[in-house]
Amino acid sequence: MGITADEDDPFEEQREKADDPMKRLFFEYGGENRLAFVVGLLSSVVARVLDLLPPLLLALAIDAVFLENRAFDLWLVPEVWEPATKTGQLWLASGLIAFAFFGGAAFHWSRNWGWNSFAQNIQHAVRTDTYDKMQRLNMDFFAGKQTGEMMSVLSNDVNRLERFLNDGMNSAFRLSVMVVGIAVILFVTNWQLALVALVPLPLIMYFTYKFVQIIQPKYADVRSSVGKVNSRLENNLGGIQVIKTSNTENFESDRVEGVSKDYFDANWDAVETRIKFFPGLRVIAGVGFVVTFTVGGLWVITPGGFGPFTGTLSPGDFVLFILYTQRFIWPMAQFGQIINMYQRARASSARIFGLMDEPSRITEDPDADELVVDEGHVVYDDVTFGYDEGETIVEDVSFTVEGGETLALVGPTGAGKSTVLKLLLRMYDVDEGTIEIDGQDLRDVTIPSLRRRIGYVSQDTFLFYGTVAENIAYGTFDADEESIVEAAKAAEAHEFIENLPEGYDTEVGERGVKLSGGQRQRISIARAILKDPDILVLDEATSDVDTETEMLIQRSLDRLTEDRTTFSIAHRLSTIKDAEQIVVLEDGRIAERGTHEELLENDDLYAHLWGVQAGEIDELPEEFIERAQRRQARTEADD
CATH class of the missing domain: 3.40.50.300 (P-loop containing nucleotide triphosphate hydrolases)
Structure with a gap:
C-alpha cells in the first residue's frame, strides 16, 4: 500500500496554502530586528574586505620591497602618505596587515553578534507565535495530528529557520563579498590568468545545480521520517505503563527499530549524495588550482609570456593568484549548501505560516461581551453538531436547566454525552441551534469569560x-x-x-x-x-476511584453542586439518581428524559441500565444489545 502525500506530510494542506513564506518571514519578523540585520550585513562586508587585504599587501611587498621590480603603490592611499624608504614601506605593509587581522577579528565578532541576534530573536518570536496559534486551534485539528508531528513543527522547523537566518545568510553575504571582491582583484591584476583561474567555475555551478535537484527529495524523505520517529517515541513513552502491563516491550522495540531504520535509510541516502558531491568539488577545485599554478609558474619563469599569454607576471602577482584562487573556488561550491539551506528553510516556513493561517471553526466576535452569570440558567435549543462535514454526532438536542439544578447525561458509549458538554465550553461550535446561559448566546460572549465561569x-x-x-x-x-x-x-x-x-x-x-x-x-x-465556578461540568469525574473514595468524593461534590448549575456524566447511575433532570442519549438524540423515578417507570433504556448495575437483571435485553451492535457497526463504517 502506497503512502499518500498527506500521510507523508501531515501539514501538506497547511503548507500549500502558505503564500511566499520567506518574504513573509522577513517582512513580519525581520522588521523588528532590523538593527541586528544591518549590523550583521555591514560587518560581513567590512570583515571580508579586510580579509582580502593581506594577500594584496603580501604581493606588493614581494614585488616592491623585496624584488624591487615595481613601485610601492597602495590602492586608495594618497602617494604623499607612502614611505620613500624600503624599511618604511615594509613597516607600513606590516602595520596594514596587522590592522586587517585585528580589525577583521572585531568585525567578525560584530558580524556574528548581528546574525545570531537576528536569527535567535526571530526563532523565539516564531516559536512562541506558532505555539500560541496552535493552542488556540479547534480540538478537531488536534484530533487529526499526532503530538510528535506538531512537536516537529515547533522544534525542527523553527530550528531550521534559525540555521538559515544565522548560518545561511551569514555565509551568503560572506561568500558573495569574497567571490565578487576576489574576481575584481584577479581581473584587475591580470585578466588573462584570471580567465584560467575561473575555468572550473561553470563546472562547479553545474554540479551544484544538479546536487540541489537530487538532494531536495531526499531531504523531504528525511523530514517525513523524523516526524514518524518523533510520533512513535512520543506515543510509546506516553503509554509506557500499557506497554509494561501488556508485556509488549519487544514488540514496541521492533516498531521503534522499524521507524528508526526508515530514518536511517532516508538520512544515509542523503548523506551518501552529500559525501560524493563535496569531494567531487574538491577535485574540480584542485584541478583548477593546479592549472593556475602551472600556467602562472611558467609565466613567471618565462619573461614576456608564452603561447597565448603575453606580458609579464611578477612573482608577487603569482603569489596573489595562488592565495586568492584557493579562496575563490571553494566558496563557489559552498553556494550549493546555502541554496540547500534556503530550500529547507522555505519548506519549514511554509509549514509554519500555513499552520498560523489555519482557519478556526470557532470565531470570536470582536465586539463580543463578557459573559455575566446571574442564575446559571442554561438552554440547549435544537443543537446539532458533527466533527466532520456530513457527519452528525449530536442531533436536535434540546433541554433547559434552571439555575442551581443538576442535569445528568447518561447513555451508551458513543452516544454523544461528552460532545454535548464540550459544546457548552465552546470547544466546538454548534452547526445548528443555539446554547444560551442566562439568555446570552455563547457565540455572542468572549471565550475567556465563558470558560472562567465554568469548571x-x-x-x-x-x-x-x-x-x-x-x-x-x-x-x-x-x-x-x-x-x-x-x-x-x-x-x-x-x-x-x-x-x-x-x-x-x-x-x-x-x-x-x-x-x-x-x-x-x-x-x-x-x-x-x-x-x-458558576457552572460545573463533571465528565465521569469519579471514573478512576474505588467505591469508598467515590462515596467520599460524591459527598464533597454534593456540597459543591448545591448552589450552582451542574452537568454530570456518569456510567455509575447511582451517582446521578438524585439529579433534578436526567437526559438519556442514544445515537446523538435524546431518547428519554425525566427524574430517576420517572425513567424507571418508563421501563426503557435507563431502567434496564439501572437494573443491570443494581444487579436486578443479569444483562440487557436482546433489543438493546442489537441497537448497540448497529451503533458500533456505523461507527466502524465511518472510520
Missing part, C-alpha cells in the same frame, strides 16, 4: 509536570496556600497529599505518573473546587 472535570485527568499545589492552583494562579488546602479537603484529597513525601510540594511527574488514577482525579476535582 470542568474530565474523565481523562491530566496533571502538568510540577508540584501537587501547582496542579491544584492551575488556572487560579493567585490562590493562597490556605485556599489550596481547603479545596483539597473538599475533594477528599488532603489526607493522601499529606502522606506524600513532600506533601503539597511533591512533584507529580510527567502527566502525574507518580500518582494513582484516583489521586489524579481528586486533584483535578480540587482544581475545579478552587476555581469556584
Whole structure:
C-alpha cells in the first residue's frame, strides 16, 4: 500500500496554502530586528574586505620591497602618505596587515553578534507565535495530528529557520563579498590568468545545480521520517505503563527499530549524495588550482609570456593568484549548501505560516461581551453538531436547566454525552441551534469569560509536570496556600497529599505518573473546587476511584453542586439518581428524559441500565444489545 502525500506530510494542506513564506518571514519578523540585520550585513562586508587585504599587501611587498621590480603603490592611499624608504614601506605593509587581522577579528565578532541576534530573536518570536496559534486551534485539528508531528513543527522547523537566518545568510553575504571582491582583484591584476583561474567555475555551478535537484527529495524523505520517529517515541513513552502491563516491550522495540531504520535509510541516502558531491568539488577545485599554478609558474619563469599569454607576471602577482584562487573556488561550491539551506528553510516556513493561517471553526466576535452569570440558567435549543462535514454526532438536542439544578447525561458509549458538554465550553461550535446561559448566546460572549465561569472535570485527568499545589492552583494562579488546602479537603484529597513525601510540594511527574488514577482525579476535582465556578461540568469525574473514595468524593461534590448549575456524566447511575433532570442519549438524540423515578417507570433504556448495575437483571435485553451492535457497526463504517 502506497503512502499518500498527506500521510507523508501531515501539514501538506497547511503548507500549500502558505503564500511566499520567506518574504513573509522577513517582512513580519525581520522588521523588528532590523538593527541586528544591518549590523550583521555591514560587518560581513567590512570583515571580508579586510580579509582580502593581506594577500594584496603580501604581493606588493614581494614585488616592491623585496624584488624591487615595481613601485610601492597602495590602492586608495594618497602617494604623499607612502614611505620613500624600503624599511618604511615594509613597516607600513606590516602595520596594514596587522590592522586587517585585528580589525577583521572585531568585525567578525560584530558580524556574528548581528546574525545570531537576528536569527535567535526571530526563532523565539516564531516559536512562541506558532505555539500560541496552535493552542488556540479547534480540538478537531488536534484530533487529526499526532503530538510528535506538531512537536516537529515547533522544534525542527523553527530550528531550521534559525540555521538559515544565522548560518545561511551569514555565509551568503560572506561568500558573495569574497567571490565578487576576489574576481575584481584577479581581473584587475591580470585578466588573462584570471580567465584560467575561473575555468572550473561553470563546472562547479553545474554540479551544484544538479546536487540541489537530487538532494531536495531526499531531504523531504528525511523530514517525513523524523516526524514518524518523533510520533512513535512520543506515543510509546506516553503509554509506557500499557506497554509494561501488556508485556509488549519487544514488540514496541521492533516498531521503534522499524521507524528508526526508515530514518536511517532516508538520512544515509542523503548523506551518501552529500559525501560524493563535496569531494567531487574538491577535485574540480584542485584541478583548477593546479592549472593556475602551472600556467602562472611558467609565466613567471618565462619573461614576456608564452603561447597565448603575453606580458609579464611578477612573482608577487603569482603569489596573489595562488592565495586568492584557493579562496575563490571553494566558496563557489559552498553556494550549493546555502541554496540547500534556503530550500529547507522555505519548506519549514511554509509549514509554519500555513499552520498560523489555519482557519478556526470557532470565531470570536470582536465586539463580543463578557459573559455575566446571574442564575446559571442554561438552554440547549435544537443543537446539532458533527466533527466532520456530513457527519452528525449530536442531533436536535434540546433541554433547559434552571439555575442551581443538576442535569445528568447518561447513555451508551458513543452516544454523544461528552460532545454535548464540550459544546457548552465552546470547544466546538454548534452547526445548528443555539446554547444560551442566562439568555446570552455563547457565540455572542468572549471565550475567556465563558470558560472562567465554568469548571470542568474530565474523565481523562491530566496533571502538568510540577508540584501537587501547582496542579491544584492551575488556572487560579493567585490562590493562597490556605485556599489550596481547603479545596483539597473538599475533594477528599488532603489526607493522601499529606502522606506524600513532600506533601503539597511533591512533584507529580510527567502527566502525574507518580500518582494513582484516583489521586489524579481528586486533584483535578480540587482544581475545579478552587476555581469556584458558576457552572460545573463533571465528565465521569469519579471514573478512576474505588467505591469508598467515590462515596467520599460524591459527598464533597454534593456540597459543591448545591448552589450552582451542574452537568454530570456518569456510567455509575447511582451517582446521578438524585439529579433534578436526567437526559438519556442514544445515537446523538435524546431518547428519554425525566427524574430517576420517572425513567424507571418508563421501563426503557435507563431502567434496564439501572437494573443491570443494581444487579436486578443479569444483562440487557436482546433489543438493546442489537441497537448497540448497529451503533458500533456505523461507527466502524465511518472510520
